[in-house]
Amino acid sequence: MKKNVLLMMMFFAVMPFMAFSQIEKPASLPADFVPGYLITATNEKLEGFIKESLKSQGTILFVNAKGEKKQFNSYNLQSFNINNATYISYSNDFYKVIVIGNKGTLYQKVSDNSGKLINTGAEARVATTTDGKTGDFYLQVKSSDDLTLITKRNFESVFAKVCADCIALQNDIKAKQIDYAQVVKAVEEYNSCIN
Secondary structure: OHHHHHHHHHHHHHHHHOOOOOOOOOOOOOOOOEEEEEEEOOOOEEEEEEEEEOOOOOEEEEEOOOOOEEEEEHHHEEEEEEOOEEEEEEOOEEEEEEEEOOOEEEEEEOOOOOOOEEEOOOOEEEOOOOOOOOOOEEEEEOOOOOOEEEOOOOHHHHHHHHOOOOHHHHHHHHOOOOOHHHHHHHHHHHHHOOO
């Protein structure tokens, strides 16, 4: 699992520099379908058009160049990309990649499938997800596969524990130069920390 997460992070880091083949959008496809690609749970890359319903349904609808539609849930996807934004699947939900770096990655939860019935084909089960709600931030450091929830209340303690190897960041947080409102800046500083 840890190896897969690291490979995905490296893949996303180079994706903006890779060219995608242009697939012509079927004329009958509504405007809310945008060009994109997805990586399935079986590591297959599919290019086409995606309509996301993350907040309301926790799913995306994918249409390939032939016009064939398929709905994807968090359990049958690793990730997808639309509008130059990457989303990963983790613990039955989708998370938008906000900052990616050599020490840590910041995500924002964009779906909430907690308690929903998930049909995996073989069986139906109730989804369990991470703590937190849609819009919350999560930090994943290189040494762990886990996403750590960051809130206003636990901001200082999370960074003190998870990013203890960056003294400059610790000092900025203690001096109140960086707080929860600057969580993106905090993760960027952590990634550039030399120590």
